[in-house]
Amino acid sequence: MHTEKVNIAIVDDHTLFRQGLAHLLTESNEINVLFDADNGADMIKKLPLHPLPDVILMDITMPVMDGYETTKWIKANHPGINVLALSMFEEDKPIIGMLKSGAGGYMLKQSKAGDLVSAIKGIAKQSIYINELVSGKLLRNIQNNQPVKNTPIGLNPNELKFLELCCSDLTYKQIADMMNLSPHTIDNYREALFQKFEVKSRTGLVISALKNELIKI
Amino acid sequence: MHTEKVNIAIVDDHTLFRQGLAHLLTESNEINVLFDADNGADMIKKLPLHPLPDVILMDITMPVMDGYETTKWIKANHPGINVLALSMFEEDKPIIGMLKSGAGGYMLKQSKAGDLVSAIKGIAKQSIYINELVSGKLLRNIQNNQPVKNTPIGLNPNELKFLELCCSDLTYKQIADMMNLSPHTIDNYREALFQKFEVKSRTGLVISALKNELIKI
DNA sequence: TTAGTATAGGGTAAAAACAGCTTTTTTTAC
DNA sequence: GTAAAAAAAGCTGTTTTTACCCTATACTAA
Secondary structure (H helix, E strand, O other), X not given: OOOOOEEEEEEOOOHHHHHHHHHHHHHOOOEEEEEEEOOHXXXXXXXXXXXXOOEEEEEOOXXXXXXXXXXXXXXXXXXXXXXXXXXXXXXXHHHHHHHHHOOOEEEEOOOOHHHHHHHHHHHHOOOOEEOHHHHHHHHHHHHHOOOOOOOOOOOOHHHHHHHHHHOOOOOHHHHHHHOOOOHHHHHHHHXXXXXXXXXXXXXXXXXXXXXXXXXXX | OOOOOEEEEEEOOOHHHHHHHHHHHHHOOOEEEEEEEOOHHHHHHHHHHOOOOOEEEEEOOOOOOOHHHHXXXXXXXXXXXXXXXXXXXXXXXXXXXXXXXXXXEXXXXXXXXXXXXXXXXXXXXXXXXXXXXXXXXXXXXXXXXXXXXXXXXXXXXXXXXXXXHHOOOOOHHHHHHHOOOOHHHHHHHHHHHHHHHOOOOHHHHHHHHHHOOOOOO
C-alpha cells in the first residue's frame, strides 16, 4: 500500500511543542512537515518559501496574530489549505470561533498522536474532523441551542483592551484612568462583556476569556 | 568524540507535547527517553519498569499529582535523579517552588530545543540550570530580597480548594456552601491568600494563582 | 429622518474587601 | 494526660468596589 504523504505546516508560539510535534508527525511516515511558524504573521512570511501545505495545524492564542485571524487570512488567500485548530481547552467558543473562521477541525493538545495523524489525513480530504474529546460538547451545543449559537464573540478593540486590563488587581476606576475613559463607559463595556460571556462577575469574565483563548496571561 | 547518552523521563499531562518532545530529544542523539508519564502518580508506577533515568523533565500543573509533590517524592526516594522543571510561565513562585521542591533547573516551554538539550546535559552533571529567559527574574529576586524569599506559598488543602472555587462565577457565599463552611471562615481564607499572593482583589488572586501554576482551568 | 453605537451620567443594592475579636479544635511540650 | 500554644473556624461590624438599573448626548450610517 502506498499513499501520498500529507504536507503540513505548524503554527504555534511554543517552540518546544511546535518542534516536538513536527518530529513526532514526521516519524509517522504519513505526514511531511514543510515548515513551522511562531505566529500568524511569521507564517504569512514563510508561506511563499515552501510548497503550499495541505493542512496547517493552528494554535489559537498567539502573540502578534492569533489563530482566528490567521485562519481567516488563509481561507481568504489560500482557500485550498485546510486548517486544523489545536487547543488546550475544550470550550464551546474557541471551537465554534475557529470553525467559523474557516478551520476544518479542532483537536485538543491532550490528544494522542495517532488521533492527530488521523485528523490530519481526514482533513486533508476536505472532511470535517472534530476530536472525539470535544465532539460531545459541540453536538450538545448544536442540538440544544439554535443553529450553533451565533456568538462569534465579536469584541471591539476597546472591549478587548478592557478585558486584558480586567485580568489584574486593578479596580474599574483604575482601568478607566488607564484607558482615558469615564468609569461609566467602562461599566458599559463590563456589562456588554458579561452578556456576551454569560457571566455574573468579573472573576467569571476573566476565567471565561482565558478558557476561550481570547486573552493569555 | 563519544559521550554516553543521557537517560531521561518526561512527566506532562499533554500527550502531544510529551510525545513530541520525546521524539525531538531522541533525534538529538544525545538524549535517550526511557519513558513518559501523564502525571506524578503515573510516573511512580512506571519508574520500576525501567532503568533509573538521569534526569526527569517535569511539568508543574498536572492532575492527580502535581510537579511540586512529584519532585519531592523523587528527591526523597531517588535523590540521584535530577529534575528539570518545564513550565509555560516565567513567574517567581513556580520557579522558586520547584527549586525548593528539589528541581535542579527550570525551563520555559517557549525555549529552543537546543537549549533544552544543553540544560538536560548540564543538569545530568549535577549542575544547576536556569533558563536564560528566567534567570534575570530569579536573580533579581535572590538579590533584592533575603535568601530567595521563604514563600513556598504553603497552602493548606482547604485554602487550595477555596482557590480553585474562586476561579469561577461563584460568590463567596456559594463557595462557603459548597465547602460546608461559614462565609466568615471563607473570608479568613480570602484574607490569608490575599496576603500570601500580595493582591487586593479576587481577580488579582485568580490571575496570580494561574501564573504561579497552583491551579489550572 | 431614523437607527445604531460609543460615550457619559445618576442612583441603588449586592458583593467584596478590610478590621477586630471570640470560640473551638488541634498540636506541641512538659 | 494535661496545659499552653497554635491553628482553624466563626462572628460583628464598616467601607469600598461591583453589579445592575435607566437615561442622555453626540456622532455615524443607512
